[in-house]
Amino acid sequence: MGRSPCCEADQGLKRGPWTAEEDQKLLAYIQQHGHGSWRFLPQKAGLQRCGKSCRLRWTNYLRPDIKRGKFSLQEERTIIQLHALLGNRWSAIATHLPKRTDNEIKNYWNTHLKKRLAMMGIDPMTHKPKRTTLSSAAADPKNVSNLSHMAQWESTRLEAEARFTRESKLSRQVRANDQPAEDQPLSSDQILRKMPTTFAPPRCTDILRAWQLGRPHFPRPAQGNDHSRNTGSISTGGHFFSLGLGNIGSDDKSDGSAAFLENNEADKGESLFEFSAVFEDCGNGHDDTQLDEVYATRRLEAVGGAEWIEDENLIESSFDHLYEVNKSYWSDVLYLVNCGPSNLPVF
DNA sequence: AAGGGATGCAACCGCGTCACG
DNA sequence: TCGTGACGCGGTTGCATCCCT
Known part of the structure; x- marks a missing residue:
């Protein structure tokens, strides 16, 4: 039944743990020729293994860009x-x-x-x-469906953020290498002028919270290097929350995180570990700004964009780049946000 | 010291997806 | 449009080592 194994036992191919000699052969071959087609690699490399086994050995063990050892x-x-x-x-x-x-x-x-x-x-x-x-509340099918729906959105958002990070980095490299000096990132004001009159560009990608907290509007970005700019913020009617790079929830007070923890039941579970870890690491003498920044950094690291937060100048220009290189995504965000919760599509 | 269960991890299996002819 | 092959992914297995009695 199903697809036959890629390498049958009677082909005389070796299985089980790899020896140091086999590792060396595979490594040497790939370093010299690249892996190309895994199917024909073993015979070319002089290995009595199937291609799949070679691929696995390479991707899970031999690849040079693998960090081994204890997880931090x-x-x-x-x-x-x-x-x-x-x-x-x-x-x-x-x-x-x-x-x-x-x-x-x-x-x-x-x-x-x-x-x-x-x-x-x-x-x-x-x-x-x-x-x-x-509990009966969580067992309520409506709540379960709601949570699942939220998780799908958050999942999509996370992937998009990670993609943005990569694409934006690539875009910056290309610009840095190939473009003349006048082709600089658009300023926030330039972007605002390009946007439809209804919306200014969002400073975050957190559709989910926008949905949870109500129909948002996107304020003009704060100038300078203030906290809300660095973390990315959106206000939604009576609420304020910092997102995107930071993804820090808050109510309309400016002293964010604690209020967020109290107010947003859905996020308590989702962010339980990260928040407790942030509190733990900041110690008892923390201030909220510090908490926000630590959380922002970790959030960013989680989506693969740690470099940004380490370079303040990069943060300043990243939003602009993100918007420019991902216009279609932003328009989706705006569309979905304005659909309202009841009209969001279900995956 | 011995043996049996628990643990950790590399490797394998089989299915899904995608590209290509 | 369909068939086929290659590859990637998630689940599972098997074995070496550790730990406990």
Whole structure:
């Protein structure tokens, strides 16, 4: 039944653990010729293995850009948070953890993180406290559907942000290398002039919270280097929240994070680990700005854009680049946000 | 010291997707 | 449009090592 294995046992191909000699042969061949077609690689490289086995060995072990060894606390948190959003989509999760393979992350989840969450009384599949999962409110099919819907949106957003990061970086490199000096990033004002009159460009991509908190409007960006500019912010009627680069929820007071934790039930579960970790790391003497910045940094790292936050000038221009290179996405965002919750499409 | 269960991780399996003829 | 092959992905297996009794 199903597709036959790519390498039958009677073909005399070796299976099981790789020897150092085999590793060396594979490594040497790929370094010299690249991998090209995996199907024909083994015989060319002088290996008694099937192509699939070679590919796996290369992608999961031999590739030079793989970091091996213990996962850091930050990596653990990223995995937990992304798993809450993406589920068992290991390859998608792996794209947010540089130098880690999907197989390694999957193994680490199954052998460490899943158990740890279970011991903490948290359902590793739903990422909610087990008690809550069984409660009548959570068991309500409407709520379950709502949460699932939200998770789908958040998942899409995360992937989009990661894509933006990559594309924006590429775009900047291309501009830096090939473009004349006058082809500089558009200023915020220039972008505002290009936008439809109804909207100014959003300073974030968090459709989900925009949806949760009501129909948003997009204020002109604050000038200078203030906090809301760096984290990306949107106001929605009576609410204010900082998102995008930072994704920090808040109410309409400016002292954000604590209020967010109190007010937004849906996010409590979703961000439980990251917030508690931020509080933990900032210690008792934290101020809210510090909390926001730490959270912003981690959020950004989770979507693969850590470089931005380390370069203040880059942050300043990134929004503009993002908008320019992703116009179609922004228009989708604006459309969806203005659809209102009841009209959002269900995947 | 021995053996049996638990754990961690590399490797395999089979299905889905995509490109190409 | 359909068939086929290659590749990628997630689930599962198997084995080496560790730990406990």
